[in-house]
Amino acid sequence: MLQSQTAILERNTTLSGDFATEPFETGWTREARWFFQILSTEGDPQVELTTQVSPDGLTWVDLDDLRQVSGELTTWPVREYGHWLRIRGTMTGGSVKVRIYLALKS
Amino acid sequence: MTSVDTDSLRAAMRDAIRASDVRLSKYNPLPRILALDDFNEGTNGWTELIGNFNGRGDLDTVDAHMRDFRTPQLSNATFFDTGTHGAMTGTYSLKLATRPYPGHTATAIRRLTMAGRGLVQIEAYLTYKAEAQLGGDAERDQYGDVAWDGNLHPSEAQFGAFTVATDLCGDGGRRYHTVARFQNTDADGNLVRRLSYPVVPEPTPKEHLEGKFALPYAADFTAPDPNDWRYLGDPIEMCFNEVPTKVNWHYVRWLVDTEKRRNVEFQLNDRIIDMSDVPVPVYDEPYESLDNLLNFYFSVRTLSGVRNFLFLDSVVISADW
Numbered sequence: 001m002l003q004s005q006t007a008i009l010e011r012n013t014t015l016s017g018d019f020a021t022e023p024f025e026t027g028w029t030r031e032a033r034w035f036f037q038i039l040s041t042e043g044d045p046q047v048e049l050t051t052q053v054s055p056d057g058l059t060w061v062d063l064d065d066l067r068q069v070s071g072e073l074t075t076w077p078v079r080e081y082g083h084w085l086r087i088r089g090t091m092t093g094g095s096v097k098v099r100i101y102l103a104l105k106s
Numbered sequence: 107m108t109s110v111d112t113d114s115l116r117a118a119m120r121d122a123i124r125a126s127d128v129r130l131s132k133y134n135p136l137p138r139i140l141a142l143d144d145f146n147e148g149t150n151g152w153t154e155l156i157g158n159f160n161g162r163g164d165l166d167t168v169d170a171h172m173r174d175f176r177t178p179q180l181s182n183a184t185f186f187d188t189g190t191h192g193a194m195t196g197t198y199s200l201k202l203a204t205r206p207y208p209g210h211t212a213t214a215i216r217r218l219t220m221a222g223r224g225l226v227q228i229e230a231y232l233t234y235k236a237e238a239q240l241g242g243d244a245e246r247d248q249y250g251d252v253a254w255d256g257n258l259h260p261s262e263a264q265f266g267a268f269t270v271a272t273d274l275c276g277d278g279g280r281r282y283h284t285v286a287r288f289q290n291t292d293a294d295g296n297l298v299r300r301l302s303y304p305v306v307p308e309p310t311p312k313e314h315l316e317g318k319f320a321l322p323y324a325a326d327f328t329a330p331d332p333n334d335w336r337y338l339g340d341p342i343e344m345c346f347n348e349v350p351t352k353v354n355w356h357y358v359r360w361l362v363d364t365e366k367r368r369n370v371e372f373q374l375n376d377r378i379i380d381m382s383d384v385p386v387p388v389y390d391e392p393y394e395s396l397d398n399l400l401n402f403y404f405s406v407r408t409l410s411g412v413r414n415f416l417f418l419d420s421v422v423i424s425a426d427w
Contacts, residue, residue, distance in 0.1 A: 003148045007177035011156075012165045022205060025179040027190075028198060056186035058240055083184050099165075 003028065003106040008099065009087075012039065016095035020088045023057045027083035028106055034087060035101035036074040043094020049074070054084040062088065129195070133229050134359060135424035140218060143421040145180055146196035152178055152421075155213040155403055158311040169314050171325040175213040175405075178202055181417060185351035186238060194231050194355040194419035201417050202404060206237070208293075208411040209324035214418070215403040220276060222427025223365040228270060228402050230421045231355045234290070236264035237413035238350040249410065250295015261350035263295040266409035268416045269328060270360055273308075274367070275399035279392030283308055284362045285328055286372045286381070287335075288342070293409050299341045301372060301379055304329030307387045326407065339379040355419055364400075 009021045026032055036049060047069035052060040063081060067074075078085065087100065120137065124130040129144065143150035157172030159165050165173065181201035183191035193199040202212040220226075238261065239246055247253060249260035267289045275281035289302045306329050309319055321330055329335060345354040361370035367388070369381035402423065406416035 003180075005149060005177075005180070007179070008154070009177070011173060012168075022176065022203070024177075025181045025201065027182045027184065028180050056184060058186055058238065083182065 005104045007102045007104070009102055010098055010100040012097055012099065014095050014097045015089065016045075016091050018090050020052070020060070021086045021100060023054065023084050023086050024102055025057070025083060026081065026085050026104055029104040030079075031105050032078040032081065032085060033103045034076055034078065035103065036069060036087070037099045037101070038069070038072050039097040039099060041094060041096050045094035045096050046092050047089060047096060048091075049087055049089040051076075051078050051081070052086050052088045053081045054086070055082065057084045060086065060088070066090070129420075130422075132231070132357075133422045135229065135422050136225055136227050136426045137424070138427065139422060139424045141216065141421065141423040143216075144195065145193070145198045145200040145418065145420065149178060149180065149200060150421075152200055152214040152216050152418075154178065155215040169311055169321065170323045171321040171327050171330070172311070174205070174323070175211060176203060176205070178212075178214040183353055183417060186240065187351050191351070191353045193417075199417040199419045201415055202406045204406055204408045204414045206408070206411055206413045207324055208409060209326070209407065211324070211327060211405050211407045212414075212416070213403055213405045215401055216421075216423070218400040218402075218423070219398040220364060220400045220427075221398075222425070223276075225361060225363055225370065225426040226400070227359065227361045227424050228421065229357070229359045229424075230270075230404075231357055231419040232268070232404075233353045233355050233417045234265055234268050234406065235350050235353070235415045235417070236261045236408070236410065237415065239412065250291060251297045252295075257348055259349045262346045262348075263291055263297060264408075264410040264412040265290045265346075265414050266407045267291075269403075269405045269407070270358065271328060271403050271405070272362060273399060273401035273403070274364060275393050275396035276364070279394060279396070280367070280388050281393040281396060281399070282367055282386050282388045284369050284386055286360055286369075287328070288374065289335075289337070290344075291409060295410060299344060300337045301339050301342065301374070302335050302337050303381075303384050304334050305336060305385055305387065306331075306334045307389050310389075328405070338381065338384065339377070342374055342377050353417065
């Protein structure tokens, strides 16, 4: 039986400006998928996100290009990322209240 | 004709079989093992605790101090200086990680029910760390009581507390908690290293709705007023092992009695502390929907604002019913 886990990294959190999620350990997993759910917005926020990886949970680097967020639910897969994952994001023109899910499989 | 003491024989055979099992021989469980949780095999039902939400799933209705206890992580304990540390057994342990925010708590809860009354025991091999700090200036070489001297390391003073606790209910809706906390430091980073317990029950979401309290983010959900905590026993010398990247596993065993609704004793490595006189406050109102509740949780709380971690190699829950 393979293992799986979903982590809720942000829960009804209002984000604005630059932000990063808390580090999450993924060394046991082979695949991951982000779900970035917008619950409400203030203003006209432009949201850009990217996956970041780390060798030690302390120092981080972008894994891919920034992606624009549109609609209620944005999702993307991640592979070959090592032992930690997080999201880095930037927001201009407003704020968003979000839930962020990280779905992991071994 | 020689009579056979079947109870003694059964116990002796059980001890012998368990002693030959490499996973169980490092534990001292009661006769019936309810859970043997090795985190090389997933999270085993240890999940994030959260407060209660309304009928519309609006998580804004969850109490602010119970909304962000963080999902437990399967960790291989990799550090910046030596790479992967691994667990006591195998590669993975369960890691509870706080945010880098003073007072923030991370939790993992295990939800069971009771099929009887009597002794219940939780055992674990665990270790605790503050997150390593990289960069900065010489001020980083001291925190609270501890200055770096080549051996001692300020990281030890940046770890606040870890807790093991229960949430129990039965016998006509009588709900109560038993709580054992290792308080490593106070809010100023002074070393305390003592077992402590609260003398009040945990605040509940219903009490909040009734206007009895409103706690801020990062309040101590177990008992928010520091004056409601008491120390028990002398300071306990632990094996933090100097720097934040060396992991030594500690044995914890905690026995409670659900027949008497009392604590019994707490063991941390070679220290055994009698908890039989520790008060166990019961909620005034009887509870519905919680019959035979048997929950255990571990938590970790940072006071320094540095991320604090509690690693659980494995956990055994056992009972005598």
